[in-house]
Amino acid sequence: MKSVKMLSVGVITLSVLAYSCGGGGSSISSESTTSSQPAPAASISLEEKYKDDPVFIAGSAKAKEAGCTACHMIERKIVGPSYADVAAKYDNTDENVAMLTATVINGNVGNWGEVPMPAHPHLAKEDVETIIKYVLLLKK
Numbered sequence: 001m002k003s004v005k006m007l008s009v010g011v012i013t014l015s016v017l018a019y020s021c022g023g024g025g026s027s028i029s030s031e032s033t034t035s036s037q038p039a040p041a042a043s044i045s046l047e048e049k050y051k052d053d054p055v056f057i058a059g060s061a062k063a064k065e066a067g068c069t070a071c072h073m074i075e076r077k078i079v080g081p082s083y084a085d086v087a088a089k090y091d092n093t094d095e096n097v098a099m100l101t102a103t104v105i106n107g108n109v110g111n112w113g114e115v116p117m118p119a120h121p122h123l124a125k126e127d128v129e130t131i132i133k134y135v136l137l138l139k140k
């Protein structure tokens with residue numbers, strides 16, 4: 001009888017120890033999971049944000065074909081303003097799409113600085129519209 005009592009006291013002591021150890025261990029492992037989570041949505045690039053949008057897919061392909069990429073990048077000014085800066089300046093309306101399409105076909109200077117954009121008279125109006133809709137989509 002005496003030895004059975006001793007044994008049950010031992011079991012209780014062990015299970016209390018196991019409980020407190022388990023508690024400490026699980027809180028440490030949950031901390032390390034948090035630190036390896038992906039970056040928050042706010043810091044993704046515009047390309048990442050819109051890459052699955054059909055307007056983005058059609059427009060970025062046409063922009064490459066038409067050679068706009070030589071002077072324009074999505075988020076960085078090179079020869080011309082970044083598309084993100086253009087999208088921030090103009091609302092995405094039918095009037096602005098028509099106006100900017102004409103600007104690209106006829107060329108322009110003075111809206112963004114002293115460097116002119118050459119005229120693109122060889123491009124089809126529909127193709128330029130496709131590109132402008134993509135440019136105006138690129139809002140942060």
Ligand code: HEC
Pocket residue numbers: 063066067068069070071072079080081086100103104108109110111112113114115116117118120123128131132135
């Ligand atoms: C040789 C360089 C060059 C190429 C090629 C070029 N651009 Fe530009 N783009 C510029 C410059 C420079 C400006 C700024 C003009 C200004 O200050 O008015 C500009 C301005 C723009 C603007 C803003 C217009 C405004 O009035 O605010 C849009 C939209 C644009 N470009 C789209 C395009 C598209 C689409 C293409 C391809 C068909 C293209 N660009 C090709 C240099 C270029």
